[in-house]
Each structure stands twice: as structure tokens, then as C-alpha cells.
Amino acid sequence: MTRAEIYNRIVGILVKSFELDPNDIRPESRLFEDLDLDSIDAIDMFVELHDVTGRRIDVQVARKIRTVEDIVKLVESELASASVPPTQE
Amino acid sequence: MAFPPLDEILPHRPPMLLLDALTAAEVESVTCSATVRAGAPFVDGERVSSLIALEYFAQAVAALFAYKARGGGGGPFRGLLLGARDLELAVTHLRVGDVLDVHCREQWASGPVAQYHCLLSRGDERLATGAVTVLRGDPAELAAASPAAGSSDLSSGPSGSDLSSGTAGGPRLDLVEPAS
Structure with missing residues (x-):
């Protein structure tokens, strides 16, 4: 999945789940201040991201997220991790 | 398989213990039974609003916590219902005498936060579905x-x-x- 595809998928989740106007969403949009999400919304978003990445996002990682771009980077990272086979010991 | 009585594993007590029994359990899901009874909380005459499904869901999630904790899974016993999402009610009311199944399955969890998909059914009839988000602990x-x-x-x-x-x-x- 390309970065653009990831971004579009995230915008789709934000629009569908939180009834946001796609024109209001930009990479630099802050989830709390600009898009008016709260922590319960964030949980719903992480559930949706689980469907995208197939991986459970840890709360410690989630706490670092502030912007839409942060989510894109997180999904990129999760997808990259998912594609790396476990180390053989 | 015999499951423990709910009043042994849940902090809820009658009349607010709305579930009758734990009837099935897997690693990340449980099913409980419930019966709508005259005189029970929220029951008005012969019926109760189907919004009571939300409390059924919350208690089923609590039963899952408690059962896992009892099984040595280290799960927490208490929790806090934070909210519900995509709650869909197929009926407006339940009737006194209805025998119900309440099923919940963990969808996502990280640390103390988790979301569960829940289903309330009467036989093969789906009465309510939704996702509840909880704080575990x-x-x-x-x-x-x-x-x-x-x-x-x-x-x-x-x-x-x-x-x-x-x-x-x-x-x-x-x-x-x-x-x-």
C-alpha cells in the first residue's frame, strides 16, 4: 500500500466514523484541536486501523499520535513490521 | 461444561444483575443468558425498552473479565463502560418472558482499553448489536x-x-x- 493509499484510507475512516468533511482533513490536521476527536473516538479509530494493518496498536504508541500524518507514519510502520518475517534463532 | 454462577464472579447484585447465567466461554468471548422478568429494573408493565441491551452488553463484558480472571488469565475484575458505537436496535422493546442470549467478543484491546462487539438475540432473531468500549480495571x-x-x-x-x-x-x- 502506497503512502497516498494509506492517507486516503485514513481520510475515509475519519469521514465515515466521525462524519468529518474530507475537505477539512489535511496531513497536518491535529486530531484533537482541529478535527475535534476525543479519546473514545481515538479508540474507535485504532479499532479501524487494526483492520488496515492487521496488528494491534499499542497504547504507548497511540499516545504519541497527534496529527493525521502521524497516523500515516504509524500505519506505514505497522505494515512494514507485518511484512518482516520473525527472526530465526 | 459447568460455569460459575454470575453472582460469584460479578460485582453486580440483584436486581441490577440482569444476566441469568454464563452459558459459553472462549478465550476472547462469552455468551450469557438473560430473561426479562416482571418487576425487574426498567421493566414497565409487560415490556422494557430495547436500550437495556447496552446494560446487558456491559454485564456480559464484565462476565468475560471475571471469567478470564478466574481462569488465571490475569484479567481485571472491574471496569468502566466508556461508550458505545454502532448500536443498532432491531426492536423497540423486549417483552416480559423473553429469553435472551447476550454475546460479546473482544475486537481490540491495548493495555486497559478494549472494545467488544456485542450481540443480543432471542433464538435466531438478532435484536441488537453494537460495540462497547471499556476501561479494564x-x-x-x-x-x-x-x-x-x-x-x-x-x-x-x-x-x-x-x-x-x-x-x-x-x-x-x-x-x-x-x-x-
Whole structure:
């Protein structure tokens, strides 16, 4: 999945789940201040991201997220991790 | 397989213990039975609003917690219902005498936060579905573990920019670290 595809998928989740106007969403949009999400919304978003990445996002990682771009980077990272086979010991 | 009585594993007590029994359990899901009875909480005459499904769901999730804790899974016993999403009610009311199944399955969990997909059914008829989000653990203990009293992964203290919820004096759920 390309970065653009990831971004579009995230915008789709934000629009569908939180009834946001796609024109209001930009990479630099802050989830709390600009898009008016709260922590319960964030949980719903992480559930949706689980469907995208197939991986459970840890709360410690989630706490670092502030912007839409942060989510894109997180999904990129999760997808990259998912594609790396476990180390053989 | 015999399951423990719910009044042995849940903190709820009649009349607010709305579920009758735990009837099935897997690693991340449980099914409980419930019967709508005359005189029970929220029952008005011969019927009760189907919104009671939300409390059925919350108690089923609590049963899952308790059952896992009892099984040595280390699950917490208490929790806090944070909210519900995509709650769909196929009927407006349930009737006295209805025998129901309440099923919940973990969809996502990280640390103390989890979301469960829930289904209320009467035989093969789906009456209500939805996802409930919960905070796993004793709310008082989680609140006591806030930065004011020490350190906690849950709370990052007062901030105007974090993703936080909760009420004054209650546990906070901060998923984003405060801006430095």
C-alpha cells in the first residue's frame, strides 16, 4: 500500500466514523484541536486501523499520535513490521 | 461444561444483575443468558425498552473479565463502560418472558482499553448489536495511579492538547502525551 493509499484510507475512516468533511482533513490536521476527536473516538479509530494493518496498536504508541500524518507514519510502520518475517534463532 | 454462577464472579447484585447465567466461554468471548422478568429494573408493565441491551452488553463484558480472571488469565475484575458505537436496535422493546442470549467478543484491546462487539438475540432473531468500549480495571485504582499520585500510562496530567476524557475526580484516559 502506497503512502497516498494509506492517507486516503485514513481520510475515509475519519469521514465515515466521525462524519468529518474530507475537505477539512489535511496531513497536518491535529486530531484533537482541529478535527475535534476525543479519546473514545481515538479508540474507535485504532479499532479501524487494526483492520488496515492487521496488528494491534499499542497504547504507548497511540499516545504519541497527534496529527493525521502521524497516523500515516504509524500505519506505514505497522505494515512494514507485518511484512518482516520473525527472526530465526 | 459447568460455569460459575454470575453472582460469584460479578460485582453486580440483584436486581441490577440482569444476566441469568454464563452459558459459553472462549478465550476472547462469552455468551450469557438473560430473561426479562416482571418487576425487574426498567421493566414497565409487560415490556422494557430495547436500550437495556447496552446494560446487558456491559454485564456480559464484565462476565468475560471475571471469567478470564478466574481462569488465571490475569484479567481485571472491574471496569468502566466508556461508550458505545454502532448500536443498532432491531426492536423497540423486549417483552416480559423473553429469553435472551447476550454475546460479546473482544475486537481490540491495548493495555486497559478494549472494545467488544456485542450481540443480543432471542433464538435466531438478532435484536441488537453494537460495540462497547471499556476501561479494564478498577476505576478508583486507575484514578489513584494518575500522575498526581505517581505515574501512569493512562493519564498524562492536565493538558489542553491531549486526547482525554473522564470527569472531575474520575479516571482520565489520555491517549496522547501532552505537548511539551
